[in-house]
Amino acid sequence: MKGMFQRKYLGIPYALYLLVFVVLPLVVIVTYAFTDAGGKPGVGNFLNFFTDPNTLGTLVYSLVIASVTTIVCLAIAYPTAYFLAMSSIRSKGAIIMLMIMPMWINFTLRITALKELLTMIEGNLALHPFMNSVIGMTYDFLPFMILPIYNQISRIDKSLLEAASDLGADRTQAFLRVLLPLSMPGVISGISMVFLPAMTNYVVLDMLYNSTYIMGSLIGSYFSAYDWHGGSTISLILLVIICIFTLLAGGDENEGTVRGGSIL
Amino acid sequence: MKKNSFVAPLVILIVLLLIYAPILILAFYSFTDAASIGESVHFSLDNYITLFTTPELAEMIRGTLFLALGVAVLSTILGTLGAMGSFYSRPGTLAAYRIINQIPVINADVVTGFSVCILLVVVFGINKDTFFPLVAGQTVICAPFVYLSVYPKLGQMDSSIYEAALDLGASPAVAVRKVVIPQIMPGIVSGFVMAVTLSLDDYFVATYTKPAAFDTISTYVVNATRGSQTQIKTALWALSTVIFLIVLAICIGMNRSNASKENRKVRKKRRMEA
Structure with a gap:
């Protein structure tokens, strides 16, 4: 009996699952992206994408939306995470839980709430699409920026700051030269969790003002038109952007647990 | 430090207000x-x-919950088995597991949903009404998080306990069931909870793979905002x-x-x- 069962065999079902439902779909995407509707191989889909001012405009627009959203999230999240992590209040755990609790409320319901509030303040949301897109995305993704930065700053050994001040650094210098660099991993992981969804989560915009112009929406419209080749092309372009981004961010293992909404 | 004593609580309070005002x-x-x-x-x-x-609403909520539980159970089984199998594999195999497992985690859900839809519905011709594409698709976005939640627990475990169980006459299968699984239970439980919340929050995979007559909370709410x-x-x-x-x-x-x-x-x- 011994030797027949090895613990590594336990992974076979999951390995097969990953191959069929993760790897194979990517193969299909690549195949569809490099063939036209008649099945002839070529790069026509990409030529179309990069020569059509509409699709190219969408790419640029979504990069701008994602960048602005990321900056706004960072501007709100960093001070919040910093003050919370550095403060001496006892109920830190409860407060950070309150900050990320919205992650567990269905995002379409949260956006409904935001939409009602914004409509009361602004009236017709379609009049300021850019501003409302950024507000909506920021509202949706802010917890994903706060949590990793908070975790990272909490982990920093505070005696390093004392050491810095003993060595003559003032508070600004201690922050800029010690704390900020040490908190960067959290910032990078927050950025990668906000930037990519902000390029693709078109439902937020769809719900706020009924029309969207970001990369994700192109997939949605190709899907509705049964244009699998067009949709695959956009998917592949997004995948390339995601890959570049991940390589730049240095492949973050932290991301899994944060995006999953785990704080344990 | 004195300046922070009121700035810090104020910033935290304002952010909490911003987050909770709409809700x-x-x-x-x-x-x-x-x-x-x-x-x-x-x-x-x-x-x-x-x-x-309203029967329509009740049915939608019940459907969403059943789907989330089903997907979470499937994801937990697959992810846990994968974490154990890969942990005891050779380094090269382990690296392959980790890289492929990371794909759905970092990928945009729109792309995941769309690619699963093309594979299952367009290439394999599976009917969406069977719920197979929906369950398989949501499992793709949930199981990797179970894997990530269970895997570190295996590293924290004292491996000599397993060896001791074998020495005491347990078969490897029994030792895994009675020794390894209880040790990694916290990771399995938090992976399961994550899978439930991810399924409840999913819109993109559901919208590309669900049967036309079936709605989850997300797809229902999005349609309702368009309606009058x-x-x-x-x-x-x-x-x-x-x-x-x-x-x-x-x-x-x-x-x-x-x-x-x-x-x-x-x-x-x-x-x-x-």
């Missing part, structure tokens, strides 16, 4: 007869009555409030149990020091 205002208006917020209103429970008595049925729209405010209260209750419970665990740890430590 709380909506919760207030869910108990009124308003058709949009900001109107002058009277107290009313109509939204809650609609929410709990005020009664349904305001009933969803009630749903939002109910979910908010449930999540709040769970969080308070978790916070309490964490606090008491901490207390116990501190007390135990003190007793040992004494």
Whole structure:
């Protein structure tokens, strides 16, 4: 009996699952992206994408939306995470839980709430699409920026700051030269969790003002038109952007647990 | 340090207000007869009555919960087996597991949903009404998180306990079931919870792979915002409030149990020091 069962065999079902439902779909995407509707191989889909001012405009627009959203999230999240992590209040755990609790409320319901509030303040949301897109995305993704930065700053050994001040650094210098660099991993992981969804989560915009112009929406419209080749092309372009981004961010293992909404 | 003493709480308070203002205002208006917020209103429970008595809404909520549980069970089994199998594999195999497992984690959900839809529906010709594409697709976005949650627990485990079980005559299968699994249980449980919340929050995979007549909360809410049925729209405010209260209750419970665990740890430590 011994030797027949090895613990590594336990992974076979999951390995097969990953191959069929993760790897194979990517193969299909690549195949569809490099063939036209008649099945002839070529790069026509990409030529179309990069020569059509509409699709190219969408790419640029979504990069701008994602960048602005990321900056706004960072501007709100960093001070919040910093003050919370550095403060001496006892109920830190409860407060950070309150900050990320919205992650567990269905995002379409949260956006409904935001939409009602914004409509009361602004009236017709379609009049300021850019501003409302950024507000909506920021509202949706802010917890994903706060949590990793908070975790990272909490982990920093505070005696390093004392050491810095003993060595003559003032508070600004201690922050800029010690704390900020040490908190960067959290910032990078927050950025990668906000930037990519902000390029693709078109439902937020769809719900706020009924029309969207970001990369994700192109997939949605190709899907509705049964244009699998067009949709695959956009998917592949997004995948390339995601890959570049991940390589730049240095492949973050932290991301899994944060995006999953785990704080344990 | 003096300057921070009021700046810090103020920043935290403002951010909390920004996060909760929409949810709380909506919760207030869910108990009124308003058709949009900001109107002058009277107290009313109509939204809650609609929410709990409209068959369409009840069916949608039940469907969403069943789907989330089913997907979470499947994801937990697959992810846990994968974590164990890969942990005991050779380094090269382990690296392959980790890289492929990371793809759905970092990929945009739109792309995941679309690619699973093309493979299963367009290439394999599977009917969406079978629920197979929906369950398989949501499992793709949930199982990797179970894997990531279980895997570190295997590393923290004392591997000699497993060897001891074998020496005492347990077969490897029995040793895995009776020794390894109980040790990694916390990771399995938190992976399961994550899978449930991810499935409940999913819109993109569901919209690309679900049967036409089936709706999850996400797809239903998105359609309802496009529609003009005020009664349904305001009933969803009630749903939002109910979910908010449930999540709040769970969080308070978790916070309490964490606090008491901490207390116990501190007390135990003190007793040992004494």
